[in-house]
Amino acid sequence: KPIxxxxxxxxxKRFATxxxxxxxxxxxxxxxxxxxxEAVEVDPNVPKMLCQMDNHLxxxxxxxxxxxxxYLASGGDDRLVMVWGLSVAANATPGKHxxxxxxxxxxxRGHAGDVLDLAWSPLDKWLASCSVDNSIIIWNAEKFPEMVCVLNGHSGLxxxxxxxxxxxxxxxxSDDKSLRVWKTADxxxxxxxxxxxxxxxxxTHVLRLSWSPDGQYVLSAHAMNGGGPxxxxxxxxxxxxxxxFxxxxxxxTCARFNNxxxxxxxxxxxxxxxxxxxxxxxxxxxxxxxxxVVVHDLFSDSVLDLSWSSDGLNLLACSSDGTVACIQFTNKEIGTPLTMEEKNAFYEKIYGKCLANESGGDLSANLLVECPEILLAREKQEAKKEAAKEETTPKSDKSQPKSLLSPSAGSSGASSTPLRPMDRQIETRTSDGKRRITPVFIPLTHADANESLSSQPGGTENCFSTSSQSKSRIRVEVRDDIVIHPNVSNHATSTQHNNSRTSDKYVVNKACNTQYGTLSRLQLLPxxxxxxxxxxxTYLGSNVTCIACDVRxxxxxCADGTLHxxxxxxxxxxxxxxxxxLMSQAAKLTLSGDTLAVVTTSAELAMYDLxxxxxxxxxxxxxxLLSHGVTVTNCSLxxxxxxxxxxxxxxxxIYSKGLCAWVVWADACDPVWRCSGAAPNVRASRTSLYPLAKVNRTRPTSFTNSSYRSGAARSWLEAQVSSSLHLRRxxxxxHWLHALFAHLVNHGTEDQLRSILDDxxxxxHCTSTPKKWQPTILGIKKHELLEEMLALLVRQLRWQRMYAEYSDQLSELKVHTVVNGH
Structure with a gap:
C-alpha cells in the first residue's frame, strides 16, 4: 500500500508516515x-514502531x-485535519504496536474535499491546509479549531x-498551473x-513545493522548460x-529544502x-x-514526499510503492550548518527580524518591518545605547570616582560626610566581656587607587603578594569603659544642612557603674x-537600647521606655x-533629616518633627500586620x-498619611506574585534611582503558555503602579509603569496597550484641553512617558502599526504646540 x-x-528521534x-x-x-x-535495528528490546493511529476514515x-x-498534524481523503499530541497520562498504557x-x-473540519498538504508556520502560530476544493485554510494553532481565514483564488486542486x-x-x-504567494499581514x-x-x-498526486531556509527562493514542483520537466x-x-533544476x-512531484x-x-x-x-x-x-548527487531507480514507483532531519544529514523519501528510503550525508559533502545564533543574525540583517523574537517565544510577533520609520526608530535606540555606553565608560583621567578619592585641601570644607578619626581604632568591651573594635573609615588616596587597580586582572601580571607589607597607619586605643552596643543605629546624614556645617563630632554610648546604680554616659568626641x-x-539613668544620630x-x-x-x-x-x-520600650529608631520614627516593642509607630x-x-x-513569630526587620523613612x-x-x-492606611508594597508570600513567575530582573541602573524598587527586586520574566501566569504578572504590576501613584512616588x-507596559507589549492585548497609550x-483630536485630562502625573509629563512607551512598542513588530499611529499623533501634537506658542 502506498505511503x-x-x-x-x-x-x-522519530518520524511519521x-x-x-x-x-x-x-x-x-x-x-x-x-x-x-544497524546495531539498534537488530536489538530486539528497541521498538521500531512507536504508535499506529487509524482514526482517519x-x-x-x-x-x-x-x-x-x-504536535503532529495529519490530513486525508476524509476531508479532515487531525492534530495529535503525545499522551503522558499515568494510566495511558500502550497497546499493540x-x-x-x-x-x-x-x-x-472545514474543507469540502480531500486534504492533500499541510504546513506549520514558523514558530507554530498557524497551520495551513490545502484541498481539492481549490481552497487553503489557515488555522489558529494556538486555539484549535479556530479558523483565521480561507484563501480562495486557485481555480484547480x-x-x-x-x-x-x-x-x-x-x-x-495548484493544478490550475499557477503558483500563488499570499501575504500573511492581510x-x-x-x-x-x-x-x-x-x-x-x-x-501528479501532489505538488509539494518548498521555501529555502534563507527565504530567498521558492522551489516548485511540476514545471516545464523547453519541453522537459x-x-x-x-x-x-x-x-x-x-x-x-x-x-x-x-x-x-515534490521538493524539500534542508532547514x-x-x-x-x-x-x-x-x-x-x-x-x-x-x-x-x-x-x-x-x-x-x-x-x-542523483539516485536513480530508488523506488519502483513515484516519489511522493521528502523530509530532512534537523541536523541536515539524513533524508527520508517515501513512495507510492509502500517503502521509505533513508539517505545519509556528511558535513564534508553538503557543508557546515550555521548555528541558530548565526542564522538569526542572518535573518536580522536581511529581513530586520529573527525567529528568536524579542518576546521570548511570543508567536504573534511573526511579522516583518512594514515601514522605514520602524527601522529609523530602532536605529535611534541603538545610537542612544551606544552613547550611554560611551558615557559610562571610564576615561583614563577618570578611572576612579571622585567620591572614592581623599578630598583635597581646598574641598575639605565642602564635604558633607561625617568623618571619624582615620588614624585611631578604639577598642572597648561590652557588658558581657567581649571585645568590641569600632570600625574606622579610611578614604582612598591616589596611591591606594593605583594599588587597587594593579591588583586587578590585567593591571599587572604579578599574582603574588610582596614579602614586605606596608605597616598599618592605624593605632589601637584600648579603653576600660563598658560599651552597651545599640540595637539599631542609623547614622543618616541631614541633606538639608550639608552646606551650612560639616560634622566633626561623634556620639559614643558608654556605660558607667556607680554605687547608686548603672548610668549610661553619652559623650561627644571630636x-x-x-x-x-x-x-x-550627659548621663542617663537606664540602659540605652537604641541610638540614632546625624549631624544635627x-x-x-532607654530600656525604661523613655526617649531623649x-x-x-x-x-x-x-x-x-x-x-x-513611650507606650513601651523602643525597638528601633530611624532618623531622616528632622524626622524621627520610633518603633516600639508593642508594635506601635510614632513620628516626630524635631x-x-x-x-x-x-x-x-x-x-x-504581625503574625506569630514575625518581627520587624527594618524601619525606614x-x-x-x-x-x-x-x-x-x-x-x-508603607503608611499613607492621605489614606490613613498601610499600603502593601511587597509580599513574598503573595500567591499572585509567586504565580507570576517573577525573578530578579531589575537593572541596577534603575534600582539605584528608585529606592523602593530594591524592596521589590522582581519583574516578571518568562512565562509558559498558561494564561494565568501572564495575568498574574499583569495584576501584580498593576498593583505596584497603583501603590506608587497613591503614595505619590x-x-x-x-519605573513600575515602564515594567507594566513592557509586560503588556509581550503578553498583553491591543485594548490593554491602547488604554495606557490613550491616557x-x-x-x-481637539485644540482645547479638557479639564479632566491632566498633561502631567506626579510632576512627570505624560508625553515623556509616552515616548518611553513607544520606544518599547517599536521593539515588537506585531505592534508596528500601533506604534506608527501614536508616533504620528505625538509628532503632530508637538508641531501644534510649537506653532501655537504653548
Whole structure:
C-alpha cells in the first residue's frame, strides 16, 4: 500500500508516515534510530514502531510535525485535519504496536474535499491546509479549531503549501498551473506565477513545493522548460523565474529544502532534494550548477514526499510503492550548518527580524518591518545605547570616582560626610566581656587607587603578594569603659544642612557603674583629633537600647521606655525634647533629616518633627500586620516622610498619611506574585534611582503558555503602579509603569496597550484641553512617558502599526504646540 507522506520529528528521534491502512487512513510514528544504526535495528528490546493511529476514515495524504515538535498534524481523503499530541497520562498504557500513546487533540473540519498538504508556520502560530476544493485554510494553532481565514483564488486542486521561513508569505501550488504567494499581514495575494507551468500536461498526486531556509527562493514542483520537466526556482526578489533544476525524465512531484543554511568552501548555500515520477531523487546545492548527487531507480514507483532531519544529514523519501528510503550525508559533502545564533543574525540583517523574537517565544510577533520609520526608530535606540555606553565608560583621567578619592585641601570644607578619626581604632568591651573594635573609615588616596587597580586582572601580571607589607597607619586605643552596643543605629546624614556645617563630632554610648546604680554616659568626641577628651557628655539613668544620630540630632531610647533627643552644636548639645515616656520600650529608631520614627516593642509607630517639636503621626498600632513569630526587620523613612516597615516574613508596608492606611508594597508570600513567575530582573541602573524598587527586586520574566501566569504578572504590576501613584512616588511610578507596559507589549492585548497609550496621549483630536485630562502625573509629563512607551512598542513588530499611529499623533501634537506658542 502506498505511503503518501513522511516527516522527521525536529528532535531527530522519530518520524511519521501517512497512507492507506486496512480499511481506513493510517498514521504511524516510527523510531528513527533503528533506521540510522544497524546495531539498534537488530536489538530486539528497541521498538521500531512507536504508535499506529487509524482514526482517519480514508487515506492519509500528509503528515507534518510542528516546528516545536509538540504536535503532529495529519490530513486525508476524509476531508479532515487531525492534530495529535503525545499522551503522558499515568494510566495511558500502550497497546499493540504502541510503545508511545498519541491521542487526537483536535479535529479540524472545514474543507469540502480531500486534504492533500499541510504546513506549520514558523514558530507554530498557524497551520495551513490545502484541498481539492481549490481552497487553503489557515488555522489558529494556538486555539484549535479556530479558523483565521480561507484563501480562495486557485481555480484547480491545491496540492502544496509552504511558508516563508520568516513568516511574511505563504506559497501554494495548484493544478490550475499557477503558483500563488499570499501575504500573511492581510492574507491578500502578493503574486500569481503561471509562466513556468503553462506547458505542463497531465497531473501528479501532489505538488509539494518548498521555501529555502534563507527565504530567498521558492522551489516548485511540476514545471516545464523547453519541453522537459523541471523544478522551478522562484526568486523572492521580484519573483523572477530564470532558474530551475533540470534532469528528471518525468514530472517533479515534490521538493524539500534542508532547514539549515550551510557554509561550503567559504560560501553560504542551501541544499534541496527533488523527487519525481521517474522514481529518481536528486540533491542540489544552490552554490553548484549541477546536482550534488542523483539516485536513480530508488523506488519502483513515484516519489511522493521528502523530509530532512534537523541536523541536515539524513533524508527520508517515501513512495507510492509502500517503502521509505533513508539517505545519509556528511558535513564534508553538503557543508557546515550555521548555528541558530548565526542564522538569526542572518535573518536580522536581511529581513530586520529573527525567529528568536524579542518576546521570548511570543508567536504573534511573526511579522516583518512594514515601514522605514520602524527601522529609523530602532536605529535611534541603538545610537542612544551606544552613547550611554560611551558615557559610562571610564576615561583614563577618570578611572576612579571622585567620591572614592581623599578630598583635597581646598574641598575639605565642602564635604558633607561625617568623618571619624582615620588614624585611631578604639577598642572597648561590652557588658558581657567581649571585645568590641569600632570600625574606622579610611578614604582612598591616589596611591591606594593605583594599588587597587594593579591588583586587578590585567593591571599587572604579578599574582603574588610582596614579602614586605606596608605597616598599618592605624593605632589601637584600648579603653576600660563598658560599651552597651545599640540595637539599631542609623547614622543618616541631614541633606538639608550639608552646606551650612560639616560634622566633626561623634556620639559614643558608654556605660558607667556607680554605687547608686548603672548610668549610661553619652559623650561627644571630636573627630580628626589626637585628643580623646569629650567636648560634651550627659548621663542617663537606664540602659540605652537604641541610638540614632546625624549631624544635627542625637536620639537615644532607654530600656525604661523613655526617649531623649539632643540638638548638636559644634562644641555642645542641648535637649530638643523633654524626656518622653513611650507606650513601651523602643525597638528601633530611624532618623531622616528632622524626622524621627520610633518603633516600639508593642508594635506601635510614632513620628516626630524635631525642628518644630511636634508629633507628625500619633502612636499607631500595627500589631494586625504581625503574625506569630514575625518581627520587624527594618524601619525606614522615605524622602516624602512616609514610613516603611519591613517584616521578617518578606512583607513590606508603607503608611499613607492621605489614606490613613498601610499600603502593601511587597509580599513574598503573595500567591499572585509567586504565580507570576517573577525573578530578579531589575537593572541596577534603575534600582539605584528608585529606592523602593530594591524592596521589590522582581519583574516578571518568562512565562509558559498558561494564561494565568501572564495575568498574574499583569495584576501584580498593576498593583505596584497603583501603590506608587497613591503614595505619590514619582520615580517608582515611572519605573513600575515602564515594567507594566513592557509586560503588556509581550503578553498583553491591543485594548490593554491602547488604554495606557490613550491616557498618556490625551485628547489629540481637539485644540482645547479638557479639564479632566491632566498633561502631567506626579510632576512627570505624560508625553515623556509616552515616548518611553513607544520606544518599547517599536521593539515588537506585531505592534508596528500601533506604534506608527501614536508616533504620528505625538509628532503632530508637538508641531501644534510649537506653532501655537504653548
Amino acid at each position: 503518501f507522506s513522511v516527516d522527521i520529528h525536529p528532535t531527530g 501517512g497512507g492507506q491502512g486496512g480499511d481506513s487512513g493510517r498514521v504511524v510514528v516510527w523510531n528513527l534510530n533503528p533506521v540510522l544504526f 480514508a487515506c492519509v495524504n500528509c503528515v507534518r510535525w510542528s516546528n516545536g515538535g509538540k 504502541k510503545a508511545e500513546t498519541w491521542r487526537c487533540l483536535a479535529t479540524l 491545491v496540492k502544496g503549501v509552504a511558508w516563508d521561513p520568516v513568516g511574511k508569505y505563504l506559497a501554494s501550488q 492574507w491578500a495575494q502578493e503574486i500569481v506565477i503561471t509562466e513556468p507551468f503553462e506547458e505542463c500536461g497531465g497531473t 523541471t523544478a522551478q526556482v522562484v526568486e523572492r526578489d521580484g519573483w523572477r523565474c530564470d532558474k530551475d 533540470v534532469g528528471h525524465r518525468k514530472a517533479v 539549515n543554511i550551510f557554509v561550503k568552501e567559504g560560501k553560504k548555500c542551501c541544499c534541496a532534494a527533488v523527487g519525481s515520477r521517474d522514481r529518481a531523487l536528486s540533491i542540489w546545492l544552490t552554490s553548484l550548477k549541477r546536482p550534488l 573627630n580628626n583629633s589626637a585628643s580623646s577628651d569629650p567636648v560634651w557628655e 540630632w542625637a536620639c537615644v531610647a 533627643v539632643w540638638q548638636l552644636a559644634r562644641h555642645t548639645a542641648t535637649r530638643a525634647l523633654p524626656p518622653l515616656a 525642628s518644630t517639636a511636634t508629633c507628625v503621626i500619633r502612636p499607631l498600632c500595627f500589631r494586625s 522615605l524622602d516624602d516622610g512616609n514610613p516603611m516597615i519591613s517584616l521578617s516574613n518578606g512583607k513590606s508596608y 514619582a520615580q517608582d511610578y515611572r 498618556m496621549m490625551g485628547p489629540s
